[in-house]
Amino acid sequence: MIHGDTPVRLYELVLENGRSSSPYVWRVRYALAHKGIPFEPVPVGFTEIPAMFGGRFRTLPVIEHGGTMMNESWDIAEYLDRAFPDRPPLFATRGEYAAARLCDEWFANAIMRPLFAMYALDIHNAARPADRPYFRRSREERLKGQTLEAYTAERVAKRPAVRAALAPLRNQLGRFPFLGGGSPGYCDYVALGGFHWVASMSTLPLLAADDQVLRDWLERGFDLFGGAGRDARMQPLFE
């Protein structure tokens, strides 16, 4: 039997400066905060993952709670709702859960994919020196041999299309304070995680200075749960 007062440990992917960059780590951080669950963060570099878990997990985040260890942010989110039923739910209905998964698919396809084509080299350069060769090798393999430099070379030219693709968020935020409506929901955490990722390593501000609707929402989001998402090491998101 797992009790609500059993401590939770969160294994986080970190950069050289110690800040977590992973958008999947960030959504789990928000999920834990949403439910009011304190946790102990454990920093892990890209290349430390295999040894740390005896080969069991190849991606972070991983959470440890009593005898339970698991990765995959969606499995973790569902686990948290099951294991802490007396805390505020991440998904009040199965419809909310399905909608959050679809939100994640839209955000991954329309926003995160083009963002990777802008920031892949920045991630490399911000990673722990020991992790950089692995990061470059594995990502350039996925890019069919294209270098990170070549892949991100046109990133300033790609930026307007990414800004335009954020229109659905702006439209929703013209109607509600959060993507989830009157209060923040998992879709907010998915999107905030993406912006934390950019803010963890960006050397090119993503958003226009006058993008007030996104600016206001990001401020509200970073202020959530006592400003748990705030960090002096964050790079500017706005020009």
Added chain:
Amino acid sequence: MIHGDTPVRLYELVLENGRSSSPYVWRVRYALAHKGIPFEPVPVGFTEIPAMFGGRFRTLPVIEHGGTMMNESWDIAEYLDRAFPDRPPLFATRGEYAAARLCDEWFANAIMRPLFAMYALDIHNAARPADRPYFRRSREERLKGQTLEAYTAERVAKRPAVRAALAPLRNQLGRFPFLGGGSPGYCDYVALGGFHWVASMSTLPLLAADDQVLRDWLERGFDLFGGAGRDARMQPLFE
């Protein structure tokens, strides 16, 4: 006091063949069917709208229920949940409502907008002859003087990008039978409405023959509520 047995009338935008083309009409049709509310359809051409409502409404759908008349599909959807509280809800929680609005924003931006650039001329050609000059004039004005012919000329070249932009739907439907999860939700009706729109007038099949995941979902969607969405006048959606 409005009773559940007061008849509902749905004013629908129709093409020359009498089929409704509007994606907003289709989502309201599905919303009514979801709640098990019978309705009387009233066909209306583009240019008949102003006179029919004494200038009160400029867009369809419009519903009439007792003394209530309203347009705007989102206002109608919320009205239906209020006026028929004993019927299955379209939005079980405020979170589900907000998520459906965000789904609509994604679908409008990533799918419907590029679809209009493929099918604007087909809509014109399928409209009632009396409506065509109005449709051309109003749409070409929005296109800053570009003709419908020029606007849609490269549509075959644009088709692969639209198919790629549908990846979030395919991913979600690899996980659940419906976009809304285990049972159809308003986001399904939004997307099905978009496909009904294309099927109402397309002269170029949108989807690849082997797009089995979308094919299966469209079959399930068109079969909903006794096949209420089926129509012998539908054009093929698949190559």
